[in-house]
Amino acid sequence: MGPTILITGASGFIGGAITDQLIDRATIRSLTSHPHKNRFAARVRSFPYDFDQPARMAEAFRGVDVFVNSYYVRFNYGDETFELAVDRTRDLIAQAQAAGVRKIVHVSVSNADERSDLPYYSNKGRIERLVRDSGVDYTILRPALVVGRGDIxxxxxxxxxxxxxxxxxxxxxxxxxQPMDVDAFAAVAVDAIGGDHHGQTVPVAGPxxxxxxxxxxxxxxxxxxxxxxxxxxxxxxxxxxxxxxxxxxxxxxxxxxxxxxxxxxxxxxxxxxxxxxxxxxxxxxxxxxxxxxxxxxxxxxxxxx
Ligand SMILES: NC(=O)c1ccc[n+]([C@@H]2O[C@H](COP(=O)([O-])OP(=O)(O)OC[C@H]3O[C@@H](n4cnc5c(N)ncnc54)[C@H](OP(=O)(O)O)[C@@H]3O)[C@@H](O)[C@H]2O)c1
CATH class of the missing domain: 3.90.25 (UDP-galactose 4-epimerase; domain 1)
Known part of the structure; x- marks a missing residue:
């Protein structure tokens, strides 16, 4: 049914809002650390992240048309660091390339910049470059502050x-x-999944x-x-x-x-x-x-x- 879309955290905050809008017209898969927390039950197939052996995620990417990536961490904590999140995103993009994914829709952040002294933003900038250099068509969306059910x-x-x-x-x-309603953000992401904003980096916000x-x-x-x-x-x-x-x-x-x-x-x-x-x-x-x-x-x- 429709295109096959792989979403990081399809039951999560932003991923969940995108899934809500696409569930009736696409085949949705989820990549997540919590495959058991799947609010769409049998309608969304969940695959676990496996960054120790990224090739094990190949099945999640097989036959995927569009990969929606929002994988990131909010801060360094224990072994989870921004640098590791960049490395892991590199693995995810490699899987998307290997599977011949048609497009990557990437959720970045306003003012992502490799030169920033704030690691959240500099590493988001590094990830944006990985997406742009991937050779896969892409849209990078840069929200500032997304609000809605499930926001923190x-x-x-x-x-x-x-x-x-x-x-x-x-x-x-x-x-x-610049707060933006999560459903409005998801609608822009859905447009990008459908082909809008081809090769663009787009700051997005509420009115x-x-x-x-x-x-x-x-x-x-x-x-x-x-x-x-x-x-x-x-x-x-x-x-x-x-x-x-x-x-x-x-x-x-x-x-x-x-x-x-x-x-x-x-x-x-x-x-x-x-x-x-x-x-x-x-x-x-x-x-x-x-x-x-x-x-x-x-x-x-x-x-x-
Ligand atoms: N929320 C905002 O206001 C806002 C504003 C600007 C930009 N963004 C960006 O939007 C993206 C999605 O945000 P969200 O709030 O919707 O996030 P989310 O659903 O909580 O997380 C997105 C994905 O990253 C994974 N993840 C997040 N933190 C992790 C950690 N510490 N260890 C392992 N995996 C982790 C999640 O894993 P699980 O599936 O296992 O949960 C999920 O697959 C992020 O890249 C964020 O930087 C958000």
Missing amino acids: LVNNIAFFLRHLPVFTIFGRGDYRA DDWTFRDMVRAIRAAVGSRALIVHAPAVVALVGLKVAGLFLGDVVLTSDEVKGLTREYLYAEQPLRRGAGFAEWLAGDGVASALGRRYESELARHFRQ
């Missing part, structure tokens, strides 16, 4: 606003960010730009929080986040992520704009009532099996 950052801002009397913003909070301060205020209002919003230097706020991380058993936010946010890495000039605005998304059916009810842990999701 906005959910956890809401969690802290709901559960703490005070919420600390790094510095003035006037740095800009409007936000300052971080205004995003926090909007989330606070949406979830009915009465937390006091205060401003503190990033180093001070990071100490608070470290303590929260100890209680929650997670890395809430890294100092590099704070640098990325405050230096406006989550903002791009002239992105392709799609979907509903952040305020509209927050006002959507059931969104605010569910947001931040429980903490979403990156370590539980990805680093603890």
Whole structure:
């Protein structure tokens, strides 16, 4: 039925939203560390990542028309590093090349740049080069901040606003960010899978730009929080986040992520704009009532099996 699409994490946040839109018109496969967590059951066949023996992933790629790659790590933790994620992506691209995959749709990030001093962005830049040099047709999509069911950052801002009397913003909070609804992002990815944005690197965003301060205020209002919003230097706020991380058993936010946010890495000039605005998304059916009810842990999701 239709083309065969292999998606990294087809039950994950972005991969899941893409799968939702394609499930009735394509054969979807998933590459994942959690083959048992397959919310599409028999409709999506799951294959495990095997980076020790990449050739064992050949079966996942056999007969695939388009490979949608979002494989990456949020921060270095234990043996999982950005450098390793680059090496692993090289293995995935080699499998796609060997299988004769027609196109790679790659999920990168706004302002990916090999010259950046922030490893998240420099290694994303290195991966983009691997994709461009692969000889396979490609589209690279660069979202800044994707929001929707299953996202971590906005959910956890809401969690802290709901559960703490005070919420600390790094510095003035006037740095800009470009939230984009996950379904709108998935729709752009689906267009790219269908052949749009051939050989292009495309920054993508929602319809409007936000300052971080205004995003926090909007989330606070949406979830009915009465937390006091205060401003503190990033180093001070990071100490608070470290303590929260100890209680929650997670890395809430890294100092590099704070640098990325405050230096406006989550903002791009002239992105392709799609979907509903952040305020509209927050006002959507059931969104605010569910947001931040429980903490979403990156370590539980990805680093603890
Ligand atoms: N979420 C955002 O706001 C946002 C913004 C800009 C760019 N991006 C980019 O979008 C892509 C997808 O993001 P997402 O939030 O949808 O991610 P995700 O579904 O949680 O992860 C995408 C894939 O990477 C794998 N993965 C992630 N962390 C891993 C780890 N520590 N160890 C092993 N495998 C790991 C996942 O494995 P499993 O299938 O086993 O879960 C999944 O197959 C990423 O490349 C990210 O950099 C996201």
